[in-house]
Amino acid sequence: MVLNAYTARQIRDAEKPHLDAGEPLMDVAARGLAEAAVRLLRERAGGVGGADVVLLVGSGNNGGDALHAGAALSSRGARVTAVLTAPRHHSEGMAALRGAGGAVLDLAEDGEAACLEAAAAADLLVDGILGTGGSGGLREPAAGLVRGLLAGRDDARRTPAVIACDVPSGLDATTGRLSGPVLPADLTVTFAAPTTGLVAPASASAVGRIETVPIGIEDDLPEPSALVLEDADLPGVWPAPGEGDHKYTRGVVGTVAGSDAFPGAGLMCVRAAINAGAGMVRYTGGAALAGLMALECPEAVRSEHVGADRVQAWAVGSGATGGAAEREIRAALDSGLPVVADAAAIQILAGAAGEGERARASVVMTPHAGELASALEWAVRLSPAAGNGCAPPPWRPAWPRRTCRRTASPTAPGSRRRRCRGPARPARCSAARCCSRAGPPWWRAPASCSRTPGAARGWPRPARGHAHGHAGRGRGLSSGAGRARRRAGRRRRVGPGRGRGAAAAARDQHRGARAPPAHARRLPHPGAARAAARTLSRGSLRGH
Ligand SMILES: NC(=O)C1=CN([C@@H]2O[C@H](COP(=O)(O)OP(=O)(O)OC[C@H]3O[C@@H](n4cnc5c(N)ncnc54)[C@H](O)[C@@H]3O)[C@@H](O)[C@H]2O)[C@@H](O)CC1
Numbered sequence: 001m002v003l004n005a006y007t008a009r010q011i012r013d014a015e016k017p018h019l020d021a022g023e024p025l026m027d028v029a030a031r032g033l034a035e036a037a038v039r040l041l042r043e044r045a046g047g048v049g050g051a052d053v054v055l056l057v058g059s060g061n062n063g064g065d066a067l068h069a070g071a072a073l074s075s076r077g078a079r080v081t082a083v084l085t086a087p088r089h090h091s092e093g094m095a096a097l098r099g100a101g102g103a104v105l106d107l108a109e110d111g112e113a114a115c116l117e118a119a120a121a122a123d124l125l126v127d128g129i130l131g132t133g134g135s136g137g138l139r140e141p142a143a144g145l146v147r148g149l150l151a152g153r154d155d156a157r158r159t160p161a162v163i164a165c166d167v168p169s170g171l172d173a174t175t176g177r178l179s180g181p182v183l184p185a186d187l188t189v190t191f192a193a194p195t196t197g198l199v200a201p202a203s204a205s206a207v208g209r210i211e212t213v214p215i216g217i218e219d220d221l222p223e224p225s226a227l228v229l230e231d232a233d234l235p236g237v238w239p240a241p242g243e244g245d246h247k248y249t250r251g252v253v254g255t256v257a258g259s260d261a262f263p264g265a266g267l268m269c270v271r272a273a274i275n276a277g278a279g280m281v282r283y284t285g286g287a288a289l290a291g292l293m294a295l296e297c298p299e300a301v302r303s304e305h306v307g308a309d310r311v312q313a314w315a316v317g318s319g320a321t322g323g324a325a326e327r328e329i330r331a332a333l334d335s336g337l338p339v340v341a342d343a344a345a346i347q348i349l350a351g352a353a354g355e356g357e358r359a360r361a362s363v364v365m366t367p368h369a370g371e372l373a374s375a376l377e378w379a380v381r382l383s384p385a386a387g388n389g390c391a392p393p394p395w396r397p398a399w400p401r402r403t404c405r406r407t408a409s410p411t412a413p414g415s416r417r418r419r420c421r422g423p424a425r426p427a428r429c430s431a432a433r434c435c436s437r438a439g440p441p442w443w444r445a446p447a448s449c450s451r452t453p454g455a456a457r458g459w460p461r462p463a464r465g466h467a468h469g470h471a472g473r474g475r476g477l478s479s480g481a482g483r484a485r486r487r488a489g490r491r492r493r494v495g496p497g498r499g500r501g502a503a504a505a506a507r508d509q510h511r512g513a514r515a516p517p518a519h520a521r522r523l524p525h526p527g528a529a530r531a532a533a534r535t536l537s538r539g540s541l542r543g544h
């Protein structure tokens with residue numbers, strides 16, 4: 001079933017009229033929480049009677065839920081202790097717990113050690129420190145208590161089960177951001193509907209399983225802010241071909257993927273498009289790829305280049321290396337068609353984001369973690385605003401050195417030409433010695449000459465090891481001047497030596513291949529990275 005998720009504000013707005021009408025929402029919520037706790041105790045401790053339950057209680061209604069649920073568990077035979085983490089607490093919930101025979105520890109008065117001891121001996125911890133009203137990470141002394149609990153879990157032989165009330169405390173209910181220490185939950189019991197923070201990928205490790213307790217406000221919820229598909233939902237939303245369908249109604253997918261170096265990536269990309277149900281798949285690429293396709297995917301059709309044949313969506317970048325592939329990727333990105341961008345295409349989009357360009361809504365990026373980190377680093381370093389948060393490290397690449405008189409952009413070292421023939425917008429510059437063409441593809445792709453202060457100031461390539469692709473290329477390039485010289489000698493018009501002497505090309509390539517020193521291998525300032533992430537996500541994920 002598709003899971004609907006809402007922002008914390010949407011949930012609060014839906015609750016308000018019910019609260020104003022005096023509906024006992026907290027009682028319903030706490031009852032659901034207690035029932036979930038009973039089920040978990042049966043699984044983990046063999047039952048409720050005699051089980052030790054510790055409630056971590058904050059100052060708001062989240063703590064109130066935990067106290068009421070604790071009262072219910074206490075009346076069913078559990079030994080319940082509430083640990084108060086704030087000077088205030090929900091008075092009705094406290095009265096209910098005391099009335100049911102529950103014990104109370106005050107973190108400020110009884111001390112952290114006593115509270116940690118009680119928690120360590122528990123069968124179940126109920127995290128009711130913060131709910132949808134929390135902002136930022138946990139504050140002291142609750143943060144210290146959770147840090148202590150986390151440290152204790154490392155060497156404990158037995159760790160208590162954890163239920164998060166509504167949301168794991170310290171996790172932003174809307175964004176899913178984890179700030180400071182957060183006690184990971186085995187089960188999160190949420191009310192009315194999950195908040196978007198619970199279903200955000202980043203929070204998965206802290207949230208555990210999600211159970212939703214209906215509290216009677218569900219009909220007043222607005223349009224959800226996020227939909228989460230489960231496996232069983234896919235057949236319902238996957239387009240199945242009908243009688244009247246043909247290749248164009250089912251969709252033609254074009255790929256710019258694979259290369260002589262990585263033909264398998266092209267093959268997998270084409271096969272994935274075929275398996276996904278595209279009406280037809282066209283691929284671009286060289287002879288090696290064509291040979292492989294003829295054997296492995298004969299139903300795929302070769303296209304000379306992007307734009308040569310009718311295509312309705314593109315999958316670009318996987319294993320696509322070299323200047324020709326880069327041009328094809330750019331053409332696909334510029335086509336206005338939906339694009340799934342991977343690998344090299346992500347670098348290109350990151351470079352564009354660094355220049356303030358926003359990708360279209362119909363561009364979906366598929367970076368792995370290293371590619372995302374690297375792309376954000378590129379976007380930040382190339383961004384005109386980068387100076388605010390991200391000082392360029394002192395390491396300089398071997399290129400570019402000279403400056404184009406027309407565009408004020410650097411030109412490739414060794415270039416006799418001091419003038420760039422390219423337009424003032426050199427990201428698309430065709431001049432062979434324009435800085436946007438200096439260096440290997442991963443350097444060129446996001447760089448541009450006049451708009452790229454970073455290039456003019458000699459900003460470095462992304463640190464080696466940040467992304468799989470970079471690491472691979474770095475190893476290849478850094479294997480010595482001899483190898484680079486041989487390569488340049490064989491293929492004179494490839495890489496930074498394009499149009500120049502092979503020896504100069506080899507020299508440049510070898511220089512550029514030197515690893516940056518440790519101080520250059522850092523990620524950008526977090527503020528600047530966030531700004532770039534916003535640019536990327538505004539443009540690429542939600543689009544314009
Ligand atoms: N509104 C309702 O009717 C219902 C609310 N319910 C519960 O109420 C919760 C929301 O209650 P509240 O709005 O009281 O919010 P919380 O229970 O999240 O707590 C807010 C309190 O925590 C303090 N606080 C905020 N950020 C903090 C931080 N970083 N560190 C320490 N203290 C911080 C605030 O000053 C405020 O006093 C929900 O998550 C849910 O558990 C449920 O009972 C269902 C019904």
Ligand SMILES: [K+]
Pocket residue numbers: 062127128129130131164165166167168169
């Ligand atoms: K909580």
